[in-house]
């Protein structure tokens with residue numbers, strides 16, 4: 001049977017949706033073509049690719065397929081105002097009560113987001129002369145990025161201004177110069193104290209429920225991942241996730257995401273920052 005590009009793209013979209021909940025829209029065709037190239041190995045034609053997709057549907061190479069089609073863009077202190085809010089509003093409260101804090105970073109990608117959270121806690125402890133201990137659980141569906149985060153080694157470019165003025169990277173990273181094809185590059189490796197604050201786990205936000213206890217977390221970061229889901233699925237995920245947040249806990253969403261049906265159960269305290277006021281009925 002002669003397959004077309006459209007057949008292949010439709011099959012990929014269907015498969016990706018069933019495995020992850022990610023909805024690829026019409027304008028993603030170039031992205032899909034580029035990513036199939038990474039996946040297709042010995043495929044010579046669309047028929048071979050359809051066979052490969054059939055085998056993924058039956059359970060082989062599922063992880064590789066998912067890892068190929070996730071989009072992992074992130075950087076340290078992305079949407080810095082969320083970390084400032086954590087430092088200035090949330091953490092002083094924990095310092096005063098001398099309580100530990102439990103944080104879930106629910107689409108942690110290559111780790112820059114949970115490490116930014118950990119650095120923020122460390123800075124707050126210095127500012128407040130406190131000793132807040134944090135348990136940060138970082139989850140993602142993509143096993144490659146989870147491994148990257150657990151390794152904690154990043155390329156550092158002075159021009160990319162990754163760190164805000166209130167963070168001194170030398171307090172948290174060891175520098176290493178590495179020779180590369182384009183010359184020398186600076187690598188930075190997360191120090192062990194910061195690493196100890198975080199555990200990385202695979203988790204699919206599209207699952208029916210999550211492996212946590214109700215009201216387990218004081219803070220949930222769910223940023224720049226909902227945008228990959230349909231509006232209806234975003235709402236379902238938010239409702240599932242909400243039950244794991246304590247009353248009074250904070251939910252941080254990405255810049256183009258909104259709390260949808262949760263709006264009646266939260267108080268907005270800043271740009272895409274929401275405090276849980278009631279349990280969902």
Ligand SMILES: C[S@@+](CC[C@H](N)C(=O)[O-])C[C@H]1O[C@@H](n2cnc3c(N)ncnc32)[C@H](O)[C@@H]1O
Nearest residue numbers: 020070073074107109141142204205223224225
């Ligand atoms: C664009 S990154 C956002 C990273 C970070 N939260 C930030 O704001 O910089 C989106 C991440 O969501 C993850 N992701 C996509 N679908 C997922 C799902 N169903 N369950 C868990 N993580 C998912 C991807 O693997 C990717 O690492």
